[in-house]
Amino acid sequence: MSEEIPLFRKYPKLRNIPWVSVIKSPTPIHKMEEICKELNHKEIWVKRDDLTDDIYGGNKPRKYEFVFADIMKKNKKKILTQGGIGTNHGLATTVHAKKFGLETHLFLVKQKLSQHVRENLLCHHYFGARLNLMKSNFRRKLAIKTRLFFDKNAYFVTTGASSPLGTLGFVNAAFELKEQIDAKLIPEPDKLFVAVGSLATCAGLVLGLELAEVKTQVIGIGVTDPTWSSKKAILDLAVKALELMRTEDSSIPDVSDVIGERLIVDHGYFGGQYGVPTEEAIEAIEIAKKDELKLEYVYTGKTLSGLIDYIRKNKLQKDEIVVFWNSKSSADLTSVTKEVNYQDLPRTFHKFFNGSVK
Ligand SMILES: Cc1ncc(COP(=O)(O)O)c(C=O)c1O
Structure with a gap:
């Protein structure tokens, strides 16, 4: 695990922001040779954030390097966080928080059932999450507020750990990519696709x-839903993260007015419903296997399907260098799921294991 991160190498004054080592970095970056052949495009690369950890990698642990450090600095012991019953964020939090002696309490709402959702639920339990099923988002909010009020050891981590602090994990990831470009591990990319x-x-x-x-x-x-994940919302969060950085180091340039120029947000591959596969995502998952990548249809399959479509529809120039940011953990947890009996979960969750799912 690295002890000096690229972000601090660039801006040493940011070392005042608490940080703790969570991931294996830098994550590898390589060309996807088979996909290049398949799509007849010369330069398609992948940033292997699926490998940030051996037990549970993916994008989330990068955010925890800043979020967990803040929790520990504040001497809190319990994380309260939220999501759908199959939340990747909840699982990643549970797995990594444990290493720091932090307890994870998940406040979960129903989501469309799938095999993946069931597996994550079993893993939540296996890794020691305290599970709370909420009847509605309103009740979830209320339950968390009440717990925070009465339990002074509790710390709230927002959905997906997407706070300004969590965002710093990915500012750092961009500097990691920059160091890989400087080391000539990859030519400077023209486009980067990310979920x-x-x-x-x-x-x-x-x-x-x-x-x-x-x-x-x-x-x-x-x-x-596009109303949640709009370009404006992304830029607002980026500006908050920038403000946080500039309070520690005022020499960091105020780029808030220009960052929007490099961002396109495209919901054309969403398929109308979160967590529901599209035919294109299923095809993308198959294509990715040619380069031995293990994708899923909720995030990374849809993202790669966008990249594929941009190439097929000539929305990218033939010589453009493209990076696919692989944000889903590829660690195999099937041995874990085999060890857990769903009946060991709190009773309110048993109904999610009735009947067959895809
Ligand atoms: C596998 C995976 N990729 C990408 C994302 C999107 O990242 P973010 O929530 O930071 O937008 C998530 C979580 O939402 C995820 O679980």
């Missing part, structure tokens, strides 16, 4: 690439 859910991944990359003076344009593929 947009709770925003911080995309927001941090956009801000970081601007500050790192890398030319790359970001194409954020929206996988949730």
Whole structure:
């Protein structure tokens, strides 16, 4: 695990912001040779954030390097966080928080059932999350507020850890990419495709690439309702992260007016419903297997389907260098799911294991 991160190398005064090592970095970056052949496009690369950790990688742990450090600085012991019952964020939080002696309490609402959702639920339990099923978002908010009021050891982590602090994890990721470009591990990319859910991944990359003076344009593929994951919302979060950085180091340029120029947000691959597969995402998952990448249809499959479509429809120039940011953990948790009996979960969750699902 790295002890000095690219962001602090660039701006040493930011070392005043608490940070803790969570991930294996830098994550590898390589060309997807088979996909290049398949799509007849010379330069399609992948940033392997699926490998940020051996047990649970993906994009989330990058955010925790800043969020967990803040929790520990404040001497809190319990994380309260939220999501759908199959939340990747909730699972990633549970797995990583445990290493720091932090307890995770998940406040979950129903979502469309799938095998993946069931597996995540079993993993939440296996890794020690305290599970609370909420009847509505209103009740979820109320329950969390009440717990925060009465339990002084509790700390709230927002959906997807997409706070300004969490966003810094991806500003750092952009500087990591810049160091890989400088080390000639990849030519400077023209375009970068990334999934947009709770925003911080995309927001941090956009801000970081601007500050790192890398030319790359970001194409954020929206996988949730466009009203949540709008370009404006992403930029607002990026500006908050920038403000946070500038309070520690006022010499950091105020790029808030220009960052929007490098960002395109496209909801054309969303398919109208979060977590529901599109035919194009299923095709993209198959294509990705040719380069031994393990994608899923909620985030990364839809994102790669956008990249593929841009190439097929000539929305990218033939010689453009493209990066696909692989944000989903590829660690295999099937042995874990085999060990858990759903009946060991709180009773209110048993109904999610009735009947068959895809
Ligand atoms: C696998 C995966 N990729 C991408 C995203 C999107 O990242 P963010 O929530 O930071 O927008 C998420 C979470 O929402 C995710 O679980």
